[in-house]
Amino acid sequence: MWKPDRTSKIALYQQISDYLEQRISYGEFPPGSLLPSERKLAEQFEVNRSTVISAFAELRSTGIIESRTGSGTRVSTSKWGATPKHTPNWSRFAEGGSFLPNLPFLRRIREALAQHPTLIDFASGELSADLAPTDEIAELMSKNAYTSYLGYDNPQGSMLLREALVDYLHNYRGIQASESSILITSGSQQSLYLITQCLLSPGDAVAIEDPSYCYSLPMFQSAGLRLFRLPVDTHGIEPEDIRTLYKKHRIKMVFLNPNYQNPTGTVLSDERRKRLLEIISELGLPVVEDDPYSLTSYDGLPLAPLKSMDTMGSILYIGSFSKIAASGLRIGWMVAPRSIVERLTDARQQMDFGLSIIPQQVAGQFLQSSYFHPHLERLRIQLQFKRDLLIESLEKELSGLIEYVVPVGGIHFWCKLIPNIPDSILLEESIKNGVVMVPGSVYGSDSGYVRFTFSRAKPDEIALGIARFAKAIRSLI
Amino acid sequence: MWKPDRTSKIALYQQISDYLEQRISYGEFPPGSLLPSERKLAEQFEVNRSTVISAFAELRSTGIIESRTGSGTRVSTSKWGATPKHTPNWSRFAEGGSFLPNLPFLRRIREALAQHPTLIDFASGELSADLAPTDEIAELMSKNAYTSYLGYDNPQGSMLLREALVDYLHNYRGIQASESSILITSGSQQSLYLITQCLLSPGDAVAIEDPSYCYSLPMFQSAGLRLFRLPVDTHGIEPEDIRTLYKKHRIKMVFLNPNYQNPTGTVLSDERRKRLLEIISELGLPVVEDDPYSLTSYDGLPLAPLKSMDTMGSILYIGSFSKIAASGLRIGWMVAPRSIVERLTDARQQMDFGLSIIPQQVAGQFLQSSYFHPHLERLRIQLQFKRDLLIESLEKELSGLIEYVVPVGGIHFWCKLIPNIPDSILLEESIKNGVVMVPGSVYGSDSGYVRFTFSRAKPDEIALGIARFAKAIRSLI
Numbered sequence: 001m002w003k004p005d006r007t008s009k010i011a012l013y014q015q016i017s018d019y020l021e022q023r024i025s026y027g028e029f030p031p032g033s034l035l036p037s038e039r040k041l042a043e044q045f046e047v048n049r050s051t052v053i054s055a056f057a058e059l060r061s062t063g064i065i066e067s068r069t070g071s072g073t074r075v076s077t078s079k080w081g082a083t084p085k086h087t088p089n090w091s092r093f094a095e096g097g098s099f100l101p102n103l104p105f106l107r108r109i110r111e112a113l114a115q116h117p118t119l120i121d122f123a124s125g126e127l128s129a130d131l132a133p134t135d136e137i138a139e140l141m142s143k144n145a146y147t148s149y150l151g152y153d154n155p156q157g158s159m160l161l162r163e164a165l166v167d168y169l170h171n172y173r174g175i176q177a178s179e180s181s182i183l184i185t186s187g188s189q190q191s192l193y194l195i196t197q198c199l200l201s202p203g204d205a206v207a208i209e210d211p212s213y214c215y216s217l218p219m220f221q222s223a224g225l226r227l228f229r230l231p232v233d234t235h236g237i238e239p240e241d242i243r244t245l246y247k248k249h250r251i252k253m254v255f256l257n258p259n260y261q262n263p264t265g266t267v268l269s270d271e272r273r274k275r276l277l278e279i280i281s282e283l284g285l286p287v288v289e290d291d292p293y294s295l296t297s298y299d300g301l302p303l304a305p306l307k308s309m310d311t312m313g314s315i316l317y318i319g320s321f322s323k324i325a326a327s328g329l330r331i332g333w334m335v336a337p338r339s340i341v342e343r344l345t346d347a348r349q350q351m352d353f354g355l356s357i358i359p360q361q362v363a364g365q366f367l368q369s370s371y372f373h374p375h376l377e378r379l380r381i382q383l384q385f386k387r388d389l390l391i392e393s394l395e396k397e398l399s400g401l402i403e404y405v406v407p408v409g410g411i412h413f414w415c416k417l418i419p420n421i422p423d424s425i426l427l428e429e430s431i432k433n434g435v436v437m438v439p440g441s442v443y444g445s446d447s448g449y450v451r452f453t454f455s456r457a458k459p460d461e462i463a464l465g466i467a468r469f470a471k472a473i474r475s476l477i
Numbered sequence: 478m479w480k481p482d483r484t485s486k487i488a489l490y491q492q493i494s495d496y497l498e499q500r501i502s503y504g505e506f507p508p509g510s511l512l513p514s515e516r517k518l519a520e521q522f523e524v525n526r527s528t529v530i531s532a533f534a535e536l537r538s539t540g541i542i543e544s545r546t547g548s549g550t551r552v553s554t555s556k557w558g559a560t561p562k563h564t565p566n567w568s569r570f571a572e573g574g575s576f577l578p579n580l581p582f583l584r585r586i587r588e589a590l591a592q593h594p595t596l597i598d599f600a601s602g603e604l605s606a607d608l609a610p611t612d613e614i615a616e617l618m619s620k621n622a623y624t625s626y627l628g629y630d631n632p633q634g635s636m637l638l639r640e641a642l643v644d645y646l647h648n649y650r651g652i653q654a655s656e657s658s659i660l661i662t663s664g665s666q667q668s669l670y671l672i673t674q675c676l677l678s679p680g681d682a683v684a685i686e687d688p689s690y691c692y693s694l695p696m697f698q699s700a701g702l703r704l705f706r707l708p709v710d711t712h713g714i715e716p717e718d719i720r721t722l723y724k725k726h727r728i729k730m731v732f733l734n735p736n737y738q739n740p741t742g743t744v745l746s747d748e749r750r751k752r753l754l755e756i757i758s759e760l761g762l763p764v765v766e767d768d769p770y771s772l773t774s775y776d777g778l779p780l781a782p783l784k785s786m787d788t789m790g791s792i793l794y795i796g797s798f799s800k801i802a803a804s805g806l807r808i809g810w811m812v813a814p815r816s817i818v819e820r821l822t823d824a825r826q827q828m829d830f831g832l833s834i835i836p837q838q839v840a841g842q843f844l845q846s847s848y849f850h851p852h853l854e855r856l857r858i859q860l861q862f863k864r865d866l867l868i869e870s871l872e873k874e875l876s877g878l879i880e881y882v883v884p885v886g887g888i889h890f891w892c893k894l895i896p897n898i899p900d901s902i903l904l905e906e907s908i909k910n911g912v913v914m915v916p917g918s919v920y921g922s923d924s925g926y927v928r929f930t931f932s933r934a935k936p937d938e939i940a941l942g943i944a945r946f947a948k949a950i951r952s953l954i
Binding site: 021086087088089090091093094095096097098099101102107124126127129132134137138141142145148149150151152153185186187189190193197198199200201202204217218219222223224281282283284285286312313314322326327328329330331337339340342343346347349350351352353354355356357358359362 | 498563564565566567568570571572573574575576578579584601603604606609611614615618619622625626627628629630662663664666667670674675676677678679681694695696699700701758759760761762763789790791799803804805806807808814816817819820823824826827828829830831832833834835836839
């Protein structure tokens with residue numbers, strides 16, 4: 001006789017409700033027939049009566065059964081007629097699939113931001129409206145409205161944008177690329193998704209920084225990858241750790257964000273870069289270099305990427321517009337060997353058939369316009385200003401309770417809290433006080449760290465936001 | 478002692494080259510050292526000498542070894558210095574991952590179209606430039622250039638577009654939807670990708686039409702789904718077949734394209750629709766309804782979708798702009814229960830962080846503009862005209878050699894060839910003659926069927942294209 005499976009991840013009541021639904025749908029209990037009592041079923045399935053009550057509630061909610069006080073539970077007739085009719089069990093489908101949901105903290109943050117528009121936002125990794133080149137892009141769009149045929153475009157990306165990127169990569173990033181080695185994506189997120197889905201197989205070992213943005217991406221777990229960590233200190237990762245992981249776990253790929261790392265803001269030192277390149281070329285190990293922040297260098301000199309020193313072709317380079325211009329354009333790019341570009345182009349065509357040509361054209365025009373360079377200048381100055389406001393406020397409100405290293409570029413500020421407060425309690429209390437930031441555990445760090453992103457809040461919100469955060473902290477210690 | 482694995486899918490020479498590369502990288506053969514001769518290694522690995530020659534060629538191409546006539550093969554020193562340096566084996570990475578490549582025929586067709594722009598295209602499932610509302614969209618764009626902040630938008634899709642779709646779905650499709658039940662995607666392709674990746678698990682059984690567009694999508698296999706077929710006759714599928722598959726294989730979902738089905742052009746009959754809805758609600762089985770073509774009904778009355786009769790909430794409804802306006806906008810939508818919309822929104826955020834707001838705004842404005850309805854009128858008349866041209870040409874060139882049912886809407890024409898010609902030979906000969914169509918086996922049908930899409934070719938190309946196709950056929954019989 002059937003019994004619910006206690007080792008299953010599916011709740012007992014859910015298994016029972018599914019089982020009963022199936023028996024009803026096969027006609028075992030015709031419409032109008034009386035079901036066994038809750039007590040009897042509880043005995044039969046060897047569960048608590050409350051579990052059966054929950055299963056009945058589930059079946060009642062979809063109209064399959066009806067209960068009347070004193071006369072037991074019957075298969076519905078009135079509503080569904082002679083044949084029982086069922087709505088698919090959508091909540092079960094929503095829990096299915098091999099794709100993991102976003103981390104609970106990130107879902108909570110997004111939900112809080114959607115519900116409370118007045119929250120001061122130190123969580124979202126994007127620019128504020130005043131930092132984005134909105135007017136410039138609007139002007140380019142009205143001057144150059146797209147008038148050609150809007151058919152399926154090359155899934156590798158618009159040629160206009162790839163040509164603009166060849167110049168951009170050469171002039172700003174010291175990278176020699178050709179149009180055929182560039183794949184346009186809808187941002188770094190899609191670049192990473194394509195790499196993890198198409199170049200790696202379930203069970204493969206990869207190395208990521210610790211803490212790391214990658215850790216916050218369930219796509220790594222969804223792809224069945226085994227993650228190994230490269231601890232980040234004030235000079236970035238220690239390259240020898242890669243060799244150790246390679247020997248021990250045969251890691252197949254390394255994911256790095258060497259410039260103004262997310263979340264720590266650190267820069268991989270020159271000496272370590274050299275050793276890193278030696279080690280990976282010795283091992284023939286590919287590195288994915290995520291490079292979204294380099295142009296925000298506060299001293300005005302964009303930091304060179306690893307890729308510019310990559311004579312061996314070991315590096316898959318990922319760039320994006322999201323952190324330097326407009327995240328809403330949804331434009332990113334990858335520079336990779338031809339075989340990889342072709343493979344990923346084929347895969348992305350199966351996923352989304354390529355990007356709309358309109359934002360690609362806008363992005364290409366913006367890169368080639370006289371607006372681009374002055375925009376970067378302004379962006380750097382404004383970001384530095386916001387960073388300084390943040391530090392000033394933190395020192396005023398929480399002096400002695402925090403430890404940090406001042407970032408010299410990027411949009412993130414990583415901070416250790418000396419009081420010992422669990423991440424979930426800190427997050428909820430912050431939201432209650434009208435401010436939101438990201439607990440460090442989202443990036444795989446120990447409890448007690450916080451990432452403040454200072455690009456999103458308006459300058460006049462920063463002091464108020466930190467005052468609210470400090471209030472939350474003080475109420476918890 | 479190591480030997481290559483003859484049961485592996487990896488070529489023997491590749492296994493040998495990987496093995497040698499690994500031994501070299503671990504220092505077993507230091508730079509400058511002599512490798513064993515090809516003959517010796519062939520003996521040791523128990524392979525032909527030519528296999529070792531191929532493995533050496535592979536290693537030479539990455540610079541790991543050097544051969545000089547008469548002095549054997551050595552690990553490189555000059556180029557790589559004291560430590561051997563390796564480029565990652567990118568071709569191996571390009572073959573990795575759990576994501577299957579596109580079908581060879583489809584890759585071949587795409588490649589041919591890219592190489593020979595003069596090919597007459599009966600393969601691409603999209604509109605020709607003259608059928609797309611290019612001027613109308615350009616005018617809307619220049620009138621309404623996007624001037625707001627281009628930040629990350631709601632990953633469920635722009636509210637403006639979802640509101641426009643609520644009206645559109647009500648007025649044109651008889652569907653009652655709310656903004657919260659609509660997810661904007663980058664087209665039907667992404668809608669199907671999200672469903673197969675996030676709602677189904679590897680090993681799940683699903684039912685698809687036979688022949689079916691779904692069969693051409695490796696995403697179904699990549700997701701590990703078991704596909705079961707519902708044969709399509711001139712009135713669509715037989716609903717009882719669904720019950721049979723459900724009993725036999727516990728199918729978890731059904732994928733249907735009831736109106737002007739791709740590739741057959743058939744319409745599911747009214748009587749079968751009613752029985753279908755009864756059966757799926759009896760079984761509590763969800764149906765994915767792909768509805769890209771209904772508005773192209775040649776008699777001017779758009780066919781109602783299944784979803785408009787779905788009182789049980791059993792249907793996930795998929796729509797798109799690609800076949801009725803502009804595929805290059807990359808805009809599609811899904812109407813689904815709230816729990817499903819939320820789940821897929823969360824997943825798509827992990828894949829691509831949502832769509833650019835610009836094409837969404839353009840699509841919303843177009844739907845609400847006075848251009849939309851006249852555009853549809855014109856589209857219907859033009860498509861019917863092209864269909865008639867196609868049939869006229871086929872009758873002139875191949876009378877007696879083909880069998881077909883005349884489609885009364887849509888963009889596809891399904892055709893049985895009476896001469897027995899293998900699909901691959903027919904495709905290559907067609908390309909050689911300057912025309913391309915899709916062999917039926919791409920959709921899972923037996924050999925000897927062909928899909929002609931008549932929307933893409935210009936009216937004056939259709940007769941010429943069919944003449945070329947007929948020439949190809951005649952050269953093969």
